[in-house]
Amino acid sequence: MILKDLGEFNLINRLSKRVRLSAGVVKGIGDDAAVLRYKRDRHLLLTTDMLIEGRHFLRSSGGYLIGKKAMSVNVSDIAAMGGRPLAAVISLGAPPSLGVGFIDALYKGIREVAEKFKIDLVGGDTVRSEKIIINVALTGEVKKGNLVLRNGASPGDVIFVTGSIGGSLSGRHLSFTPRVKEALFLAENYRVHSMIDVSDGLIADLGHILRDSRVGGVIYERAIPLSRHAKDFNSAVMDGEDFELVFTVPGRDADKLLKAWPFKTRLSRIGEICPCPRRLYLVAKNKEIQKIKPKGYAHF
Amino acid sequence: MILKDLGEFNLINRLSKRVRLSAGVVKGIGDDAAVLRYKRDRHLLLTTDMLIEGRHFLRSSGGYLIGKKAMSVNVSDIAAMGGRPLAAVISLGAPPSLGVGFIDALYKGIREVAEKFKIDLVGGDTVRSEKIIINVALTGEVKKGNLVLRNGASPGDVIFVTGSIGGSLSGRHLSFTPRVKEALFLAENYRVHSMIDVSDGLIADLGHILRDSRVGGVIYERAIPLSRHAKDFNSAVMDGEDFELVFTVPGRDADKLLKAWPFKTRLSRIGEICPCPRRLYLVAKNKEIQKIKPKGYAHF
Numbered sequence: 001m002i003l004k005d006l007g008e009f010n011l012i013n014r015l016s017k018r019v020r021l022s023a024g025v026v027k028g029i030g031d032d033a034a035v036l037r038y039k040r041d042r043h044l045l046l047t048t049d050m051l052i053e054g055r056h057f058l059r060s061s062g063g064y065l066i067g068k069k070a071m072s073v074n075v076s077d078i079a080a081m082g083g084r085p086l087a088a089v090i091s092l093g094a095p096p097s098l099g100v101g102f103i104d105a106l107y108k109g110i111r112e113v114a115e116k117f118k119i120d121l122v123g124g125d126t127v128r129s130e131k132i133i134i135n136v137a138l139t140g141e142v143k144k145g146n147l148v149l150r151n152g153a154s155p156g157d158v159i160f161v162t163g164s165i166g167g168s169l170s171g172r173h174l175s176f177t178p179r180v181k182e183a184l185f186l187a188e189n190y191r192v193h194s195m196i197d198v199s200d201g202l203i204a205d206l207g208h209i210l211r212d213s214r215v216g217g218v219i220y221e222r223a224i225p226l227s228r229h230a231k232d233f234n235s236a237v238m239d240g241e242d243f244e245l246v247f248t249v250p251g252r253d254a255d256k257l258l259k260a261w262p263f264k265t266r267l268s269r270i271g272e273i274c275p276c277p278r279r280l281y282l283v284a285k286n287k288e289i290q291k292i293k294p295k296g297y298a299h300f
Numbered sequence: 301m302i303l304k305d306l307g308e309f310n311l312i313n314r315l316s317k318r319v320r321l322s323a324g325v326v327k328g329i330g331d332d333a334a335v336l337r338y339k340r341d342r343h344l345l346l347t348t349d350m351l352i353e354g355r356h357f358l359r360s361s362g363g364y365l366i367g368k369k370a371m372s373v374n375v376s377d378i379a380a381m382g383g384r385p386l387a388a389v390i391s392l393g394a395p396p397s398l399g400v401g402f403i404d405a406l407y408k409g410i411r412e413v414a415e416k417f418k419i420d421l422v423g424g425d426t427v428r429s430e431k432i433i434i435n436v437a438l439t440g441e442v443k444k445g446n447l448v449l450r451n452g453a454s455p456g457d458v459i460f461v462t463g464s465i466g467g468s469l470s471g472r473h474l475s476f477t478p479r480v481k482e483a484l485f486l487a488e489n490y491r492v493h494s495m496i497d498v499s500d501g502l503i504a505d506l507g508h509i510l511r512d513s514r515v516g517g518v519i520y521e522r523a524i525p526l527s528r529h530a531k532d533f534n535s536a537v538m539d540g541e542d543f544e545l546v547f548t549v550p551g552r553d554a555d556k557l558l559k560a561w562p563f564k565t566r567l568s569r570i571g572e573i574c575p576c577p578r579r580l581y582l583v584a585k586n587k588e589i590q591k592i593k594p595k596g597y598a599h600f
Contacts, residue, residue, distance in 0.1 A: 001399070001400040001401075002396065002397050002398060002399055002400060003394055003395070003396050003397070003398045003399075003400065003403065004396035004397065005400075006400050006403075008426055011392075011403065011426050012424070012426060014403070014404070014407065015390075015407045015410075015421065015424070016421075018407075018411065019411065019414075019420075019421045020415075021420050021421075021422070022418065022420050024386065024387070024420060025387065025420045025422055027422075028420065028421070028422040028423065029421070029422060029423050029424065030423075031423075033423065034387065034389060034422030034423040036386070036387055036420075036422070036439070038338075039339070044344075044439075046387060046389055046422060046423065046437075046439065047389065047423060048389040048390075048391050048423065048424060048425055048435070048437050049391070049425050050391035050392075050393060050425050050427050050433070050435055051427075052393060052427055052428075052429050052433075055427065055428060055429070056427075086324065086336070087324070087325065087334065087336055087346060089334060089346055089347065089348040089437060090315075090348075091348050091349070091350035091435050092311075092350075093350060093352060093433070094303055095303070096302065096303050096304035097302050097303070097304065098302060098303045099301070099302055099303075100301045100302060100303065100305075100306050103303065103306075103311065103314070104314070107314065107315050107318075110315075111318065111319065114319075115320075118322065120319075120321050120322050120324060120325045120328065120336075121315065121316075121319045121321075121328070121329070122321070122325055122327075122328040122329060122334030122336065122346060123328065123329050123330075123331075123333065123334040123346065123347060123348065124312070124315070124329065124348060125348055125349050125350050126308055126311050126312060127350050127351075127352055127355060127356075128352075128355060129352050129355070129431075129433075130431075131429075131430075133350070133352075133393070133429075133433060135348070135350055135391050135435040135437075137346070137348050137389060137435075137437030139336070139344075139346065139439070
């Protein structure tokens with residue numbers, strides 16, 4: 001058997017299922033970030049993402065946007081836990097023929113995100129490689145009461161999504177703003193039962209929430225906020241890298257949240273959690289109900 | 301200008317010099333691991349290393365040894381700070397055609413090092429790539445009193461090295477044991493003024509200590525413990541990936557340390573720190589004194 005037959009999620013499961021964890025771990029493999037014991041009132045978060053030229057970016061996009069993306073995808077993971085980022089270490093693989101101007105632009109993109117979110121850049125590694133490779137590992141912290149996992153969605157919850165969905169390939173995947181302040185507002189002020197960032201695609205990532213929470217859901221085509229860059233509904237909800245937040249709150253808090261939402265970033269109520277484990281239903285614009293499979297982007 | 305002209309160390313400096321750090325950082329870029337504020341009596345450590353097929357390992361070495369190495373190089377960095385490892389996140393790039401057996405062996409190597417050093421494997425990322433790429437980011441902790449940096453070497457210090465040096469390419473670079481217990485013993489019981497692990501080469505890494513401590517040193521050819529796999533003296537002290545510890549302690553403690561050393565791992569007194577900034581002298585076997593340049597392996 002080769003990797004392609006195994007699939008990305010089985011690949012990850014294969015590592016995690018034989019792992020024993022110490023009492024220092026609150027949540028290991030299987031959420032947007034790992035959660036570790038830290039201080040009396042807060043947990044430490046740890047996440048990592050690897051970007052490879054040709055898969056996550058093209059060299060022609062320029063160092064600046066690539067550096068921004070490498071940082072932002074990790075910041076988005078910390079946000080999705082209800083936390084704030086702290087410190088990053090960065091591994092860079094690059095060919096010796098790469099122009100120093102490209103590297104300077106890359107570092108400028110990295111530093112800009114770091115400054116915006118008050119992240120300390122504290123170390124790294126540089127390696128010669130044919131393709132440009134950037135791996136960022138980012139720590140963060142979350143107040144214990146603010147921690148939001150994927151597995152707490154509950155029947156009666158309303159499903160929300162921030163911003164708009166789809167068309168990220170037209171450029172937004174390189175220049176999005178991680179939803180840190182929105183997530184902090186939510187975690188501080190609402191009983192957010194579950195949250196995830198949209199990296200694999202809206203349907204796939206909502207699927208992670210449903211699977212881990214052992215519930216099902218209904219979403220409404222008319223309610224899903226499509227980006228003006230989205231090609232069509234199907235590709236919008238299947239494509240990845242929107243880096244918006246999908247989350248659920250108890251139904252009775254939904255209206256209050258919509259009313260109180262203080263940000264320019266859009267907030268959309270797109271559906272509800274139901275007690276039908278793992279099932280996801282889409283109510284199409286013509287009112288037809290479709291059963292859909294939570295699939296999205298997978299590397300293998 | 302291209303990367304090759306800039307050189308690896310200038311590449312790292314280029315990022316670090318424009319970075320502003322918060323009060324949460326005890327030591328940023330420029331040591332074996334970053335040091336962050338953590339608990340009342342201890343600091344958090346954070347390090348990362350990226351291994352790429354063809355540069356750090358060959359696929360023919362098999363997944364098991366490659367997995368071990370990917371973990372061990374990071375553990376060695378934590379050890380060189382006087383700390384112990386805590387939790388790791390792992391990014392894996394691999395071609396879809398790679399056999400699942402290879403991946404299982406890789407994970408076995410990773411898990412074995414994790415279990416030996418009680419490291420929690422808490423997350424990661426998987427990406428499709430042509431070459432196999434493994435990035436590990438590892439946290440650790442160090443008692444405040446045990447923290448050892450590169451910059452504390454002082455005239456009159458004696459320079460020590462653990463184990464033997466050279467010939468790592470014959471296989472040891474894939475199967476070495478990080479010197480965690482040795483480093484903990486040293487940090488707990490001795491005034492270790494400076495410490496580093498030998499990744500770039502004995503001369504180069506001692507050079508990092510001299511530069512950061514603004515001192516010089518003398519080492520003795522006859523005192524340097526060559527591995528039986530070493531080709532010759534020059535390549536042994538210039539080649540990298542020995543992953544032994546080089547450290548300095550006050551001269552008056554040197555004999556006591558040699559006497560008390562409780563490990564099977566060899567401990568060698570190889571020289572002394574002198575007050576001549578950045579100069580490194582080698583006393584050859586024929587008593588001739590040579591001035592040498594701290595050079596070693598650089599990726600660019």
